[in-house]
Amino acid sequence: MAYTRDEIFNKLSDFVAQQFIVEKDEINMDESLIDQGVIDSLGLIEITTFIEKQFGVTVVEEDMTRENFGSMNKMVDHIFRAVNK
Amino acid sequence: MTDNIKRCTKCVLSASFPNINFDENGVCNFCRDEMYHTADEDVLDKSKEEIIRRFESGKGKSQYDAVMCYSGGKDSTYTLMLAVEKYGLNVLAFTFDNGFISPVAFENINRVAESLNVDLLTIRPSLKFMKKLIRASSFNPVYTKRTLTRISSNCNSCITMVNILALRMALEKKIPFILAGFTLGQIPLNTIIYKNNYRFFQDSRKPILDKLRKAVGDEIDKYMCIDEPLLDSVTEDPYNVNLLCIEEISEEKILEKIRKTGWTQPEDVDGCSSNCRLNAFNNFIHEQTLGYNPYELELSHLIKNDLLTREEALEKIQDKSETQVNAIIEELNITPDELSSLKEIYKKK
Ligand SMILES: [Zn+2]
Numbered sequence: 526m527a528y529t530r531d532e533i534f535n536k537l538s539d540f541v542a543q544q545f546i547v548e549k550d551e552i553n554m555d556e557s558l559i560d561q562g563v564i565d566s567l568g569l570i571e572i573t574t575f576i577e578k579q580f581g582v583t584v585v586e587e588d589m590t591r592e593n594f595g596s597m598n599k600m601v602d603h604i605f606r607a608v609n610k
Numbered sequence: 611m612t613d614n615i616k617r618c619t620k621c622v623l624s625a626s627f628p629n630i631n632f633d634e635n636g637v638c639n640f641c642r643d644e645m646y647h648t649a650d651e652d653v654l655d656k657s658k659e660e661i662i663r664r665f666e667s668g669k670g671k672s673q674y675d676a677v678m679c680y681s682g683g684k685d686s687t688y689t690l691m692l693a694v695e696k697y698g699l700n701v702l703a704f705t706f707d708n709g710f711i712s713p714v715a716f717e718n719i720n721r722v723a724e725s726l727n728v729d730l731l732t733i734r735p736s737l738k739f740m741k742k743l744i745r746a747s748s749f750n751p752v753y754t755k756r757t758l759t760r761i762s763s764n765c766n767s768c769i770t771m772v773n774i775l776a777l778r779m780a781l782e783k784k785i786p787f788i789l790a791g792f793t794l795g796q797i798p799l800n801t802i803i804y805k806n807n808y809r810f811f812q813d814s815r816k817p818i819l820d821k822l823r824k825a826v827g828d829e830i831d832k833y834m835c836i837d838e839p840l841l842d843s844v845t846e847d848p849y850n851v852n853l854l855c856i857e858e859i860s861e862e863k864i865l866e867k868i869r870k871t872g873w874t875q876p877e878d879v880d881g882c883s884s885n886c887r888l889n890a891f892n893n894f895i896h897e898q899t900l901g902y903n904p905y906e907l908e909l910s911h912l913i914k915n916d917l918l919t920r921e922e923a924l925e926k927i928q929d930k931s932e933t934q935v936n937a938i939i940e941e942l943n944i945t946p947d948e949l950s951s952l953k954e955i956y957k958k959k
Contacts, residue, residue, distance in 0.1 A: 544798065545756060546629045559814045562754040566814040567801060574800035578656060586847065589810035 528580065528608050534601045540575050541597070544568075554597040569594070576600070582607040615902075621910030622923045626901030628759055640910070657802040658856045664803070664849055665697055668786040675699040676787035676851075677779050679772050680730070682711065682719040683885040684861070684875075686791030687868045689854045693789055694726045697853075701726075701789070704779060706772045707734035708888065709741075710938075714876035715885035725871040733775055739829055741942055743767055744888070746825035748895045749948060751955050752818055755900070760796060762892040762904040767822075770815070771833040773850075777806055778836050780848040792852045795911025802855045805847045808836055860917045881929025890931055891938035898952040903927045 528536075542549045545563050558564045564572065572594070573584045582604055593603040616625040618638035623630055631639050669675050678693060680686050680703040693699045703723050705711075711719075723730040746752065747767040757766060776788050788806065815834070822830045865875075875884060882905045883889035896904040905927060912918035939949070 546759070559817065562756065564814070565754060565757045565818075566811045567757075567798065569811060569814045570804050571798045571800040574804055578653065578800070586807060586810075589807050591813060594810075 528605070530601060530605045533580065533604050536579060537601060537604070538597060541572070544571060552597060557595050558597065572600070576604055580604050580608055620920070621913050622920060622927060623906050623910050624902045627906060628755060653799050654856060660803050661851055661853070661856065665699065669699065672784045672786060674702040674783060674785045676789050677702045677704050677776050677785050678789040679776050679791070680705050680719065681791065681885050682715040683791065683883065684864055684868060684873070685793055685854055687718065687722050687871070687873050688864045689789060689791035690722065690726060690728070691867065691871065692853050692857070694728060699787070701728045702779070702785065703728050703730045704776055705730065705732045706768065706775065707732050708768050708886070709734065709737045710886055710888040712876035712878050712885055712887050714874060718873045721872040735833060739826070742826045743822070743830070745942060746822060749951065749955065750821060750825055752821045755956060758896065758900060758904065760904070760907055762896040764888060764892040764895065765904070774834050774836065777808060777848065778840070781836065781840055781844055786848055788848050788850045790850070790852055791854055793908065794855045795908035797852060797855070801852065803849055803851050806850045807847045808841060878934065880931055880934060881926040887934065888938060890934035893930060894935045895952060899955050
């Protein structure tokens with residue numbers, strides 16, 4: 526399924542806001558969600574599973590890096606690349 | 611039975627729970643909000659299907675099919691039964707002895723392992739270390755407020771060690787599955803089954819590890835880290851599977867089933883635990899620091915899913931024994947000054 530970057534961003538930020546009880550404008554989109562205290566390691570597991578189920582993107586070991594998951598924008602970019610491969 | 615705490619009239623979340631608000635009928639936003647209920651079925655079904663598929667293809671390839679984090683509590687006892695009897699897995703039961711396990715729970719652990727014919731391995735850090743760690747996670751803001759919406763600080767320290775030790779065992783013995791007795795409400799829906807990539811997730815534990823190292827020293831690494839050579843030898847990451855989450859079963863039914871293995875309820879633990887003497891103390895610390903009981907979210911989930919009545923949940927939350935709390939305060943030599951510092955821990959910063 527094709528998604529625009531905006532669609533991915535909206536779906537992911539809705540999920541994060543709802544799941545981790547946080548307002549969207551409280552999140553810094555370029556900073557690590559862990560460093561901001563939005564998620565812990567269980568939260569990281571939740572997000573990766575959500576990405577797999579929602580966007581059909583299999584997160585393989587090589588993808589599990591800070592580069593791909595280090596911030597909201599990085600995650601969105603990673604998903605966008607993966608769905609449009 | 612009542613306490614003077616304002617709670618949602620449908621679930622048991624209290625006014626001190628983060629981001630809560632109540633409508634004119636006293637119903638909380640978590641009960642009202644559609645978002646917290648929908649899509650559950652779909653994720654559950656997918657997880658169920660994935661578990662069955664992965665078990666089928668992963669079984670019978672190693673010395674053990676699964677390592678089970680076995681606390682001796684009612685949920686992990688039932689989960690161990692499911693693993694052996696329903697899924698036919700060859701399980702290694704692993705018990706982490708934090709030094710505060712109820713003696714009756716230990717009898718249960720041995721009896722159940724024997725009755726299910728599984729191997730049992732126990733790891734017990736020194737009591738000196740455990741006491742240091744419990745003090746550290748009681749009196750420092752080790753975890754984020756968000757983490758603590760589901761679990762008390764001390765429980766989280768133990769569970770983090772259990773998870774890492776189980777993962778290390780799985781990697782050493784090439785065991786494909788790691789099982790635990792968590793229920794939905796204790797863990798999020800999206801974590802019923804997941805691939806456990808140590809390096810990836812360890813990065814997210816760095817903030818807590820740094821804080822714990824500062825408080826108890828590098829000895830924490832023995833229980834919360836895995837050595838590089840072992841990690842380098844990994845060819846396939848194991849899957850963590852929380853089997854109990856895909857069962858729809860009431861506590862009453864669980865108790866009925868596990869009693870057949872000879873399991874009995876320990877008397878020296880509080881209403882929310884069935885194995886650990888620390889639990890009453892952990893809840894006390896949580897209530898003092900954050901103002902609510904760490905089991906509110908889990909119990910509310912059970913109420914929403916008709917697996918527990920609101921009255922039963924309230925009874926559990928209110929079943930707290932001062933005797934148990936004081937016994938631990940004494941064993942850990944906690945001072946009145948330390949206790950009065952609790953309210954400030956999460957206010958700073
Ligand atoms: Zn409610």
